[in-house]
Amino acid sequence: xxxxxxxTEFRYIDGRRFHNAENVVYHLPxxxxxxxxxxxxxxxxxxxxxxxxxxxxEHILSKPGAKILDIGCGAASWSxxxxxxxxxxxxxxxxxxxYQPTHIKPSNFEFxxxxxxxxxxxxxxxxxxxxxxxxxxxxxxxxxxxVINEIVRVLKPGGYLELxxxxxxxxxxxxxxxxxxxxxxxxxxxxxxxxxxxxxxxKYLQDQVGQLENIKKEVKQSYFGTKHNSLELSxxxxxxxxxxxxxxxxxxxxxxxxxxxxxDELVKTCEKELFELDSYFYMVxxxxxxxxxxxxxxxxxxxxxxxxxx
Numbered sequence: 001x002x003x004x005x006x007x008t009e010f011r012y013i014d015g016r017r018f019h020n021a022e023n024v025v026y027h028l029p030x031x032x033x034x035x036x037x038x039x040x041x042x043x044x045x046x047x048x049x050x051x052x053x054x055x056x057x058e059h060i061l062s063k064p065g066a067k068i069l070d071i072g073c074g075a076a077s078w079s080x081x082x083x084x085x086x087x088x089x090x091x092x093x094x095x096x097x098x099y100q101p102t103h104i105k106p107s108n109f110e111f112x113x114x115x116x117x118x119x120x121x122x123x124x125x126x127x128x129x130x131x132x133x134x135x136x137x138x139x140x141x142x143x144x145x146x147v148i149n150e151i152v153r154v155l156k157p158g159g160y161l162e163l164x165x166x167x168x169x170x171x172x173x174x175x176x177x178x179x180x181x182x183x184x185x186x187x188x189x190x191x192x193x194x195x196x197x198x199x200x201x202x203k204y205l206q207d208q209v210g211q212l213e214n215i216k217k218e219v220k221q222s223y224f225g226t227k228h229n230s231l232e233l234s235x236x237x238x239x240x241x242x243x244x245x246x247x248x249x250x251x252x253x254x255x256x257x258x259x260x261x262x263x264d265e266l267v268k269t270c271e272k273e274l275f276e277l278d279s280y281f282y283m284v285x286x287x288x289x290x291x292x293x294x295x296x297x298x299x300x301x302x303x304x305x306x307x308x309x310x
Contacts, residue, residue: 009097013250019097021115025191026138029247030099035075037243042077044236045133045164048283052081053131054218055160055287060128064088069154071116071132071147076100076109078133083109092127094120117143120150130155133164140192148204152211157292161212163205165198166222167282169241173273175266178256179245187248187255201286212288219285225278238274242267 010030011020017031028034046052060066061082066089070079073093083091083106091109093100098113114121117139130151139147151161169180185195194200202217223229224238245252245267253263273279 016247016250021096025140025188025193026096027187027191027248027251028137028244029250030074030097033243034247035099035101037240037247038075039077040236040243041240042081044240045283046081047233048220048222049285052078052085053129053162053287054216054285055129055162055289057129057160060159061086061089063128065090066128067126067156068092069094069120069122069127069130071120071130071151072135072138073100073111076105076111078131079109080104080106082131116147116150120154122154124153125156126154128156128159130159130161132162134166136165136194136197137188139194139197141194141197142192144194144197144200144204145207148208152208152290155290157290157294160287160289161205162285162287163201164283164285165201167198167284168195169274169279169281171277172279173269173277175269176273176277176279179252179266179270183252183256184248187252190255198282198284201284205286205288208288211291213291215286215288217284217286220283221280222283223278223280224274225276227278228280234275238271241274242271245270 009020010017012018016029016033018029019026061068066086068082068086068089068091070076070082070091070093073079073095076093079091079093083089087106087108089108091106093109093111094114094116095111096113096115098111100111112121132151155161168185169176172180188195202215205212205215221228222237224234224241226234229237249260249263253260256263258266
């Protein structure tokens with residue numbers, strides 16, 4: 001990519017690099033600092049769930065040639081993890097910006113630059129598994145049903161899709177509420193996003209009448225204090241939230257109409273509040289299987305799943 005292309009793809013605010021795409025909701029940076037945060041966040045989420053996904057698809061992903069799509073792959077942490085775990089599969093990561101590490105890229109990973117809100121650039125019935133995580137910050141409320149339609153379209157009959165979204169912070173102190181429950185929530189609303197997407201995932205799947213079956217939802221509460229966590233886990237969880245606020249600083253200072261110094265003090269206070277008040281947030285996973293009208297294949301899949309669950 002030449003320097004001119006990089007100039008048009010990215011923009012810089014207060015030393016942080018952001019995407020330069022038009023009419024998108026996503027407003028976090030896409031520079032090295034944010035890449036590091038996203039890698040840490042991936043392993044944090046994997047630890048909380050004790051898995052990279054909840055859908056019963058081990059038998060599918062282990063087959064040679066299994067095709068997996070990671071929508072909004074970001075720094076490709078999940079994609080790389082899956083590509084390494086299932087080396088016989090083909091993993092495609094899709095995002096509006098190309099900032100995935102190239103020096104550690106698995107050979108079975110491919111990146112495609114696209115905005116899912118404008119449609120998925122794939123044929124019908126292409127993927128065995130479609131995964132999407134933390135895109136409440138990526139879609140407008142109105143676009144969610146369309147994106148789900150697109151996911152179902154590109155999913156193979158008998159394949160699975162899985163969505164994962166977080167809530168805002170609960171039981172936060174004054175600084176936490178100002179930063180997250182007001183500041184980031186207002187910023188997201190201004191861009192047309194939906195912080196309550198986590199509550200709607202199951203309904204989005206249920207609305208695919210006749211297209212999806214075996215719809216399931218799982219919920220985790222992730223705490224910042226030590227009442228429910230080890231000290232180490234609390235530190236990582238708080239660190240991720242605080243680093244996200246640091247990433248949001250160039251934009252959130254304008255939303256809150258505060259100086260850089262005032263913002264930094266709010267973030268310091270928020271860090272203490274999260275720990276001392278044992279604040280928490282929810283994470284929801286919802287997954288489903290695309291209806292397969294081939295009865296023989298359905299029976300085979302049922303037998304395989306029964307064996308896997310035995």
